[in-house]
Every structure is written in C-alpha cells, then in structure tokens.
Amino acid sequence: MKATVSDIARNCGLSTATVDRVLNNRPGASAANRQRVMEAAKQLGYLPVVDQVTLPSRPAHLEFFLPIGSNAFMMDLARHIEDYAARLPLVASCRIHNLAGISPGALQAAIENLSLRANGVGVIAIDHPRTRNILREIVEAGIRLVTLVSDVPGAPRSAYVGIDNRVAGRTAALLMGRFLSGRPGHLAMVVGSRSYRGHEEREMGFRSVLSEEFPNLTVTSAVEINDEPDISYTATMQALHNEPELLGIYCVGAGRSGVAKALLDARPQKKPVFICHDLTRATRGYLVDDLLDVVIDQNARLIAEQSVIRLLGSIASSAPYLTRKFIEPRLIFKENVPVQ
Structure with a gap:
C-alpha cells in the first residue's frame, strides 16, 4: 500500500500542509523542513526513482532552450528530449525553444516566453556574465535549472548533463x-x-x-x-x-x-x-x-534522457545540486557504427 501525505507528515513530525508544499515545490517551507519531508518521503517509498534519481510526486512542466539552427546534433537532441518526455507520466508538458543564436541577447529574448507554470528549465548556453545573470534569475524565480552539453558552472544549476x-x-x-x-x-x-x-x-x-x-x-x-x-x-x-x-x-x-x-x-x-x-x-x-x-x-539520446531525469530529480530534491555524473562518450569508427 502506497504511503500518503498524512503518513509522511507523521513520520517527520510536520503538518500535512507543509508536506504538501514541499512535495509540490511551493514556497513557504524552510530548507530544514524540506529536507525532513523529502527524507521521510524517500524512506516511505512515496517518491518514484529512476536511475537512482528521486522523482517528484506530481507531473512537472519542463522547458528547454537550445540553439538548434541547422545543427544536426541539436536537432537530434531536441527530438530525443521530446520523445522521451512524452513517454514519462511525470512530465506534464515539455516545450522546446529554438534560440535565435548563441548570444546572451538571444537567450534573454527566448526566456521572455518562459511559461509561468514551468518547474524546470534545461539550457545550452555560452559561459558569459549576462548569461549567468539570466540563469540566476530563473533559479531565483523558483525554477530548477540544468545545463546541457556545455556547462556554465558559475550559474546556480542543479546539474550539468553532458560529457567531460x-x-x-x-x-x-x-x-x-x-x-x-x-x-x-x-x-x-x-x-x-x-x-x-x-x-x-x-x-x-x-x-x-x-x-x-x-x-x-x-x-x-x-x-x-x-x-x-x-x-x-x-x-x-x-x-x-x-x-x-x-x-x-x-x-x-x-x-x-x-x-x-x-x-x-x-x-x-x-x-x-x-x-x-x-x-x-x-x-x-x-x-x-x-x-x-x-x-x-556524446550520445544525443542519452543526454536527452538524463537531462529530463535530472530536471525531474532536481525538482524533487531539497538539495541545490545533484551528484555530478558525466555522460561517457563513444568512439565510433566505420566498423562499429550503431544502428539508428
């Protein structure tokens, strides 16, 4: 029998209202209480887990900002993100924004279209002071952030998904x-x-x-x-x-x-x-x-899947950062080209 919000509240000694706020990533709960709730939820098996990443209790709205253009790898990445997100019940919606270039201005213009209901954002961006400030503002608005393919370590992202x-x-x-x-x-x-x-x-x-x-x-x-x-x-x-x-x-x-x-x-x-x-x-x-x-x-399919999982995991987690884990690159020669 699955645990309930009341079970979690009894386990951690908090009110059901506080537990509900934490599980649904709403403001009004302290960092200490968030930690207590998430630990109790994990112990009671309330939260689903994929690849050892704890997922949120309710479906989340995800958005990705990618400089796709005519780049074949970016096109593959966007397609894999959409395909994988569509198969996960815990993704309520997944929206891909095609950036008009790699400049901070292009990212700023695209962020203006960010949905008010977004819970998590994935982004491929250059490491620039303006970019870091844009990403910082996203996180300060209560939205979780992961960087893909090229990291921006100065930004308060929950995870980087890509190769070393x-x-x-x-x-x-x-x-x-x-x-x-x-x-x-x-x-x-x-x-x-x-x-x-x-x-x-x-x-x-x-x-x-x-x-x-x-x-x-x-x-x-x-x-x-x-x-x-x-x-x-x-x-x-x-x-x-x-x-x-x-x-x-x-x-x-x-x-x-x-x-x-x-x-x-x-x-x-x-x-x-x-x-x-x-x-x-x-x-x-x-x-x-x-x-x-x-x-x-760098395996577009795996980066796409891990970016979705890590975004969901960051939404569920009370910790600001998830455990760092690089994607392992593949060496492809003409004799071992994988089947599409």
Missing part, C-alpha cells in the same frame, strides 16, 4: 597521435565557438596532449567558425592550400560538413586524418565513405 569536454579533447589528440604513428607535421583545427565553455575545454585538452605526448605535431591553423559550415569549408580549403601535406584536421564543434566538402573538393594526395564530434546522419556517411576517421560521440 576536456577529456573529449584529450581523447581526440591521443587518437590523432596514434593514427599518425609518430610522423612529424602540421594539423588544422576548426573550432565551433570558444564562447562555449565545452568547445574551449576540448581545444585545451587537445593541445595539452599534443604538448605532453606528441610534440612532433603542431597546430598551424585554428579557425573559429561559429558553427557555420561555409566558414568551415573556406578555412579547411585555406589550410589544405597552405599545407599540401597537412596530416590531420580536428573539428571541435559543428562545421563538420564544411570540412568534409573541402576534402572532397580539394582531393589532397593523401587525405589528412579527420576527427570530429557527434554521430549524425551526415557523419555516418562520412565514416563509411572513408572521409572521416573517427567520431567522438
């Missing part, structure tokens, strides 16, 4: 060095946007391992393309022209299609090793066509 981007960059450098087997030479780097903390961390990790383990490899071109394939194409064509024997290309964020098109059009005598992130329909094709050597995939 510095480790991802270090992995890319290790793969590049192993692929090239000690050959000395030059590399090109295509950086999405250093405004994203995740892209900055990947670049840092990549350069660190080159310096530590492969000093024979030098990055001679590092162009920030703001995730624009046309700029990526031009930058890659220029790098191939300047370095006819370019050994490798690392694409830190989006812009993969621009690199692939440049490789097809330039037809270098020996194709550089090409490493990028995110398994999409396009990168699947690049892998099987031998344009691309390896994808470091």
Whole structure:
C-alpha cells in the first residue's frame, strides 16, 4: 500500500500542509523542513526513482532552450528530449525553444516566453556574465535549472548533463597521435565557438596532449567558425592550400560538413586524418565513405534522457545540486557504427 501525505507528515513530525508544499515545490517551507519531508518521503517509498534519481510526486512542466539552427546534433537532441518526455507520466508538458543564436541577447529574448507554470528549465548556453545573470534569475524565480552539453558552472544549476569536454579533447589528440604513428607535421583545427565553455575545454585538452605526448605535431591553423559550415569549408580549403601535406584536421564543434566538402573538393594526395564530434546522419556517411576517421560521440539520446531525469530529480530534491555524473562518450569508427 502506497504511503500518503498524512503518513509522511507523521513520520517527520510536520503538518500535512507543509508536506504538501514541499512535495509540490511551493514556497513557504524552510530548507530544514524540506529536507525532513523529502527524507521521510524517500524512506516511505512515496517518491518514484529512476536511475537512482528521486522523482517528484506530481507531473512537472519542463522547458528547454537550445540553439538548434541547422545543427544536426541539436536537432537530434531536441527530438530525443521530446520523445522521451512524452513517454514519462511525470512530465506534464515539455516545450522546446529554438534560440535565435548563441548570444546572451538571444537567450534573454527566448526566456521572455518562459511559461509561468514551468518547474524546470534545461539550457545550452555560452559561459558569459549576462548569461549567468539570466540563469540566476530563473533559479531565483523558483525554477530548477540544468545545463546541457556545455556547462556554465558559475550559474546556480542543479546539474550539468553532458560529457567531460576536456577529456573529449584529450581523447581526440591521443587518437590523432596514434593514427599518425609518430610522423612529424602540421594539423588544422576548426573550432565551433570558444564562447562555449565545452568547445574551449576540448581545444585545451587537445593541445595539452599534443604538448605532453606528441610534440612532433603542431597546430598551424585554428579557425573559429561559429558553427557555420561555409566558414568551415573556406578555412579547411585555406589550410589544405597552405599545407599540401597537412596530416590531420580536428573539428571541435559543428562545421563538420564544411570540412568534409573541402576534402572532397580539394582531393589532397593523401587525405589528412579527420576527427570530429557527434554521430549524425551526415557523419555516418562520412565514416563509411572513408572521409572521416573517427567520431567522438556524446550520445544525443542519452543526454536527452538524463537531462529530463535530472530536471525531474532536481525538482524533487531539497538539495541545490545533484551528484555530478558525466555522460561517457563513444568512439565510433566505420566498423562499429550503431544502428539508428
């Protein structure tokens, strides 16, 4: 027999009104009382649990702010969030906002459309003082927050859902060095946007391992393309022209299609090793066509599911932060491309 609000009230020695306020995330209960209520609810099995994350007692309204644009990974992420949320009874509604760019102004304009009934917000945003202030105001309004894909640690988010981007960059450098087997030479780097903390961390990790383990490899071109394939194409064509024997290309964020098109059009005598992130329909094709050597995939489906679960968990929890847990990236080669 399932526990009731009265059972929880008796267990923790508080009124049913206080228990009801806590379970439904309404103001009027102290932090200490919230902790007592949630602990009693957990002991009595009142709250559902998924992946060891305690969920709220009532359905919640979730909203996500994503700079989708023409980015295939972002499109996949948004689709997986909607699909997973639709299958969870504890999600009353799930709304995706397509940001008009990555600037703080774009986020501010989108936040104006945030529903008054929203309980939790997931966001992909750059690490900027204005962004941090926007996110702080969301939390101060009593809404729980998680960051996705690229963290904003200065914001009062309950959790970050994504890979360890510095480790991802270090992995890319290790793969590049192993692929090239000690050959000395030059590399090109295509950086999405250093405004994203995740892209900055990947670049840092990549350069660190080159310096530590492969000093024979030098990055001679590092162009920030703001995730624009046309700029990526031009930058890659220029790098191939300047370095006819370019050994490798690392694409830190989006812009993969621009690199692939440049490789097809330039037809270098020996194709550089090409490493990028995110398994999409396009990168699947690049892998099987031998344009691309390896994808470091952050798993859009898993990030989507965990972002929904962690938002629900943060709504149920009295603690400001949930336990940190990174998504494990996958290394995808042409021989192990998973079924869609």
